[in-house]
Amino acid sequence: MLRDVYYNLLSSNQIRDFFSNFNELSYSKKILILENLLKEFSSDVINRALNSYECNYFRVHRVDLRIIDKVLKGLCRIEKEKITC
Numbered sequence: 001m002l003r004d005v006y007y008n009l010l011s012s013n014q015i016r017d018f019f020s021n022f023n024e025l026s027y028s029k030k031i032l033i034l035e036n037l038l039k040e041f042s043s044d045v046i047n048r049a050l051n052s053y054e055c056n057y058f059r060v061h062r063v064d065l066r067i068i069d070k071v072l073k074g075l076c077r078i079e080k081e082k083i084t085c
Contacts, residue, residue: 002027009034013043018050021058024065033069041076045083049075 006027010017019030037046052075057063064071 002031006031006034013038014047015043016047016050018054022063022065022068025068033072036069037072037076040073041080045076045079046072048079048082052079
């Protein structure tokens with residue numbers, strides 16, 4: 001099942017389960033987003049980006065699921081910059 005694949009992906013990469021907040025996103029979409037982020041960024045960077053997304057988008061009701069992958073990728077770039085500076 002895709003649900004098991006999703007949770008194994010989170011567990012094996014030590015990524016927090018932020019996407020459980022979005023029932024509208026299918027497990028296949030959640031997996032695709034995470035796999036694409038993992039191609040470019042470390043788990044630490046992804047977790048920092050998820051924290052940033054939660055604070056700056058989720059808590060203030062600015063979520064747009066159509067572009068969540070692009071927003072997270074941008075936040076990952078920002079978080080990676082902070083780490084390397």
